[in-house]
Amino acid sequence: MSALRRIAMVLCALSLLAGLGSCALFKPPADAYWLDPQGPRPSSDTASLLHYALYARNLAGKQLAEETERVRLTYIAEKTDFRLLQYAMVLAVPTATAADHRRAQQLLDPLARSDDGRNSELHALASLMRANLAEHRRLEDGSHSLAQKAREEQRRAEELEQKLEALKDIEKSLLPRDKPKGRAK
Numbered sequence: 001m002s003a004l005r006r007i008a009m010v011l012c013a014l015s016l017l018a019g020l021g022s023c024a025l026f027k028p029p030a031d032a033y034w035l036d037p038q039g040p041r042p043s044s045d046t047a048s049l050l051h052y053a054l055y056a057r058n059l060a061g062k063q064l065a066e067e068t069e070r071v072r073l074t075y076i077a078e079k080t081d082f083r084l085l086q087y088a089m090v091l092a093v094p095t096a097t098a099a100d101h102r103r104a105q106q107l108l109d110p111l112a113r114s115d116d117g118r119n120s121e122l123h124a125l126a127s128l129m130r131a132n133l134a135e136h137r138r139l140e141d142g143s144h145s146l147a148q149k150a151r152e153e154q155r156r157a158e159e160l161e162q163k164l165e166a167l168k169d170i171e172k173s174l175l176p177r178d179k180p181k182g183r184a185k
Contacts, residue, residue: 009050045082046121056090063083064093068100081111085129092133098140105133 005090034055036040043047059067071090075083084107089105090096111126 035175042119046125049085049122052086053089059090059093060095064090064095069071081126084108084111084127085122088126088129092129098137101133101137105130105137109135141160 032041032051034052035048042051056064068090071083071087075087079148088104088107091100091107096104108126108130111123112130114123
């Protein structure tokens with residue numbers, strides 16, 4: 001066998017091993033408690049995270065707080081893109097506070113902006129989540145602005161109503177004076 005052919009076979013073997021090694025990246029974590037145990041396993045980290053997002057959206061109150069803490073501690077321990085996105089997802093549920101949404105956006109910013117060869121699906125998901133959070137914040141700011149304007153208009157309407165009532169009272173007090181006295185027949 002020629003040296004060129006051996007090098008080609010070694011390169012093929014290495015690429016095959018690299019491909020098989022990367023397959024492990026697409027398996028969801030063994031502790032994927034958010035997945036239906038009876039259902040099929042997701043084929044990628046991104047699919048697993050989408051399942052997690054659905055799971056997290058249905059949590060509320062104490063369960064959401066406990067899940068947020070569990071995922072935060074897992075992220076601190078592992079510091080992977082998967083765990084970062086998982087943490088951002090639990091912070092970004094619709095019932096979370098504005099501070100949690102800001103924290104999720106801060107977590108996503110470096111991953112969404114980077115282009116260092118990391119998992120492109122996770123990068124795309126981070127970018128999508130970041131854009132979604134930015135849009136949510138823009139809509140909330142607009143909503144607060146509209147609510148403020150509505151309160152101001154309500155206050156103005158009440159002031160005008162009071163002025164109108166005061167004018168009616170003045171008019172009523174003037175009417176008896178202006179009435180002509182009855183004529184004697």
